[in-house]
Amino acid sequence: MEMMNFKKMNRLIILGLSSLAVLYIFTIQLISLNPFVASWDQVDYTLAMDRYDLRAMQPHFPGYPYFIFGGMLVNFLADTPNQALVLFNVLVYGSSILPVYLLAKRYVTSVSAFLVAAAIYTASYPLIIVNQPMSEGAALAAFWWYFWSIKAAESRPADKWMLLPLFLFSVLLGIRLSYIPMAIGLVYLLYRKWAKREIGLGGVVKYVVIAGLFQLIWVGGLVISEGGLVNFLELAFGFTRGHFQEWGGTSVSNELSIWARMKAFFFTNILWWGIFSRTTVLMVLCIVIGILIFLPASKSKVYKECSYHLGVLLLFAYAVWALFAQNIEKPRHILPLALLLLFVGLTVFFKKRAGVYASLLVVTIIIAQAMISASYIKKQAAIEPAVYQLAHYLEEQPEEFVLYTWEETRVLQFIKMPYPHKRIYTYKIFLHDQRLYKGKTIYLTNSVVDGFRSQGFDPGGRLEKVETFTSAEIFDPVYHKIILYKWTP
Incomplete structure (x- = not known):
C-alpha cells in the first residue's frame, strides 16, 4: 500500500x-x-x-x-x-x-x-x-x-x-x-x-x-x-x-x-x-x-x-x-x-x-x-531588432543622406522611415545611382557590401565604418548584426 x-x-x-x-x-x-x-x-x-x-x-x-x-x-x-x-x-x-x-x-x-x-x-x-x-x-x-x-x-x-x-x-x-x-x-x-x-x-x-x-x-x-x-x-x-x-x-x-x-x-x-x-x-x-x-x-x-x-x-x-x-x-x-x-x-x-x-x-x-x-x-518582445536600431539611429542624423540596403528596406518602409532608402542589387548600378545624390551622405549596410563582394567587387577602400547594431542571432539569424558604412567617393 x-x-x-x-x-x-x-x-x-x-x-x-x-x-x-x-x-x-x-x-x-x-x-x-x-x-x-x-x-x-x-x-x-x-x-x-x-x-x-x-x-x-x-x-x-x-x-x-x-x-x-x-x-x-x-x-x-x-x-x-x-x-x-x-x-x-x-x-x-x-x-x-x-x-x-x-x-x-x-x-x-x-x-x-x-x-x-x-x-x-x-x-x-x-x-x-x-x-x-x-x-x-x-x-x-x-x-x-x-x-x-x-x-x-x-x-x-x-x-x-x-x-x-x-x-x-x-x-x-x-x-x-x-x-x-x-x-x-x-x-x-x-x-x-x-x-x-x-x-x-x-x-x-x-x-x-x-x-x-x-x-x-x-x-x-x-x-x-x-x-x-x-x-x-x-x-x-x-x-x-x-x-x-x-x-x-x-x-x-x-x-x-x-x-x-x-x-x-x-x-x-x-x-x-x-x-x-x-x-x-x-x-x-x-x-x-x-x-x-x-x-x-x-x-x-x-x-x-x-x-x-x-x-x-x-x-x-x-x-x-x-x-x-x-x-x-x-x-x-x-x-x-x-x-x-x-x-x-x-x-x-x-x-x-x-x-x-x-x-x-x-x-x-x-x-x-x-x-x-x-x-x-x-x-x-522587449529588445529592438538590429534593423529597428539602424532605422532610429539614421532618423536622428542631421545631414541629408540616402541609404542603400539589401532586404532591410522592406522593414524601413513598413515602419515608415522618412528618409530616402532603396534596395540595390549590383555594384555597377550602385556606382551609377549614387552619383545622382551629390552633396548627400551615402550610407550602405553590410549586406549590400557582402553582395558586392559576392559579385567580384570589393569596395573596402572606399568604405568608412560608422556604427554596428546587434540583436540576438536566435531571433534573426540573417540580420541580427547590421554594420552601417559611409561611402567615400
Missing part, C-alpha cells in the same frame, strides 16, 4: 510540474506578444492583414490564406495586425498539445505521453518562431493535428474518418506550402487501407480526388483573387523560379558543397538550433537521453513496435525536402524535423525506460526548456 501511494505521489508531482511548465509558457506567450516586424517575410504577412494582394507581396506567393484569415479572426484581441498573427500562432500552437498526447499515448503510458507532449510544447526554438508574425507556428500545430488524424483514420474503418486527414492536409498547405512533402502521410494511409482490403483501387482514386478538391478550396480562392488562372500561374512560376534559382537559399542557388550543407543542416540547424536551442544545458540533457536510448534494455520489443512509425516516414520525407529545397541559412525551416525527432526519440525512450527516474529526467528537460523559453520570449 505504501509503495502504491509512493508511485501515485510521484505521478502527481511529475504531472504537476510538467503542467505548471506548460501553463507558465502559455501565459508568458500571451502577455509578451512580439510587437516587432523585423524581416521581409514578416512584413509580407503583416501587410496582408490590411490588404491581401499577392502581386504586392502582401503576403508573398502562395498567400497562406488560412494563416491570414486566422489572424483576422483574432485581430480584435490584439493591439496591432502583426501581434494578431502572433496571437493566432500562440493559440493554435497551444492546441497541438492534445494531438501530440494522443499520438504518444499509442506507444507509451498516459503519464509518459503527457510528458512527451509537454516536452515538445515547451521546446524553446519553436516557441521563438511561434512568437513571430509568420506562419510557421500555426503550420506546426496544423501538422500535429494532421499527423494524429492519419493515425486515427488508420485505426478505424474507411468511412468518414478518411475525410479528416484529407481536409487537414489542405489546411496545412493553406497555412504553409513547404509542408507539401507531408503528403507522404496520405500515401501511407491509402496504402494501409488498400493493403487491409478496406478500399479498392476505385476507393483510392476517390480519396485522391477528394484530397484535390479540398486543396481547391484555398487555391481556387487565390485564383479568383488574382483575376484568373493565367495571372495566378504567372505568379506561381515567377516565385518558384526565384526560390529555387536565385534568392531561395536552396541547394541549387547556394554555393555550399553537399557535405557542408548536410553538416549545417543536421548539426547546426536541427540539433544546435532546433533541439538544443543554442544552449549547453539542453544539449547535455538531450545527449543523456540519447545515450540511454541506445543502451541495452530488457524491452527489446521497442524497436519492433516503433520501426513502422509513421513519424519516421514523415521525418524522412520532409528531411529530403528541407535539405535540398529550403534556405539553409534560416534554421526555422527544420522545425518539423526537430520536433519529430523529439517525438520519436522520447517515445522510444519511454518504451525502454519506463521508471520514475526516466520521467524525472524528462521533467527536468521540460522545466529547463520552460525557463529558457520564457527568457527568450520576453527578450524577443
Whole structure:
C-alpha cells in the first residue's frame, strides 16, 4: 500500500510540474506578444492583414490564406495586425498539445505521453518562431493535428474518418506550402487501407480526388483573387523560379558543397538550433537521453513496435525536402524535423525506460526548456531588432543622406522611415545611382557590401565604418548584426 501511494505521489508531482511548465509558457506567450516586424517575410504577412494582394507581396506567393484569415479572426484581441498573427500562432500552437498526447499515448503510458507532449510544447526554438508574425507556428500545430488524424483514420474503418486527414492536409498547405512533402502521410494511409482490403483501387482514386478538391478550396480562392488562372500561374512560376534559382537559399542557388550543407543542416540547424536551442544545458540533457536510448534494455520489443512509425516516414520525407529545397541559412525551416525527432526519440525512450527516474529526467528537460523559453520570449518582445536600431539611429542624423540596403528596406518602409532608402542589387548600378545624390551622405549596410563582394567587387577602400547594431542571432539569424558604412567617393 505504501509503495502504491509512493508511485501515485510521484505521478502527481511529475504531472504537476510538467503542467505548471506548460501553463507558465502559455501565459508568458500571451502577455509578451512580439510587437516587432523585423524581416521581409514578416512584413509580407503583416501587410496582408490590411490588404491581401499577392502581386504586392502582401503576403508573398502562395498567400497562406488560412494563416491570414486566422489572424483576422483574432485581430480584435490584439493591439496591432502583426501581434494578431502572433496571437493566432500562440493559440493554435497551444492546441497541438492534445494531438501530440494522443499520438504518444499509442506507444507509451498516459503519464509518459503527457510528458512527451509537454516536452515538445515547451521546446524553446519553436516557441521563438511561434512568437513571430509568420506562419510557421500555426503550420506546426496544423501538422500535429494532421499527423494524429492519419493515425486515427488508420485505426478505424474507411468511412468518414478518411475525410479528416484529407481536409487537414489542405489546411496545412493553406497555412504553409513547404509542408507539401507531408503528403507522404496520405500515401501511407491509402496504402494501409488498400493493403487491409478496406478500399479498392476505385476507393483510392476517390480519396485522391477528394484530397484535390479540398486543396481547391484555398487555391481556387487565390485564383479568383488574382483575376484568373493565367495571372495566378504567372505568379506561381515567377516565385518558384526565384526560390529555387536565385534568392531561395536552396541547394541549387547556394554555393555550399553537399557535405557542408548536410553538416549545417543536421548539426547546426536541427540539433544546435532546433533541439538544443543554442544552449549547453539542453544539449547535455538531450545527449543523456540519447545515450540511454541506445543502451541495452530488457524491452527489446521497442524497436519492433516503433520501426513502422509513421513519424519516421514523415521525418524522412520532409528531411529530403528541407535539405535540398529550403534556405539553409534560416534554421526555422527544420522545425518539423526537430520536433519529430523529439517525438520519436522520447517515445522510444519511454518504451525502454519506463521508471520514475526516466520521467524525472524528462521533467527536468521540460522545466529547463520552460525557463529558457520564457527568457527568450520576453527578450524577443522587449529588445529592438538590429534593423529597428539602424532605422532610429539614421532618423536622428542631421545631414541629408540616402541609404542603400539589401532586404532591410522592406522593414524601413513598413515602419515608415522618412528618409530616402532603396534596395540595390549590383555594384555597377550602385556606382551609377549614387552619383545622382551629390552633396548627400551615402550610407550602405553590410549586406549590400557582402553582395558586392559576392559579385567580384570589393569596395573596402572606399568604405568608412560608422556604427554596428546587434540583436540576438536566435531571433534573426540573417540580420541580427547590421554594420552601417559611409561611402567615400
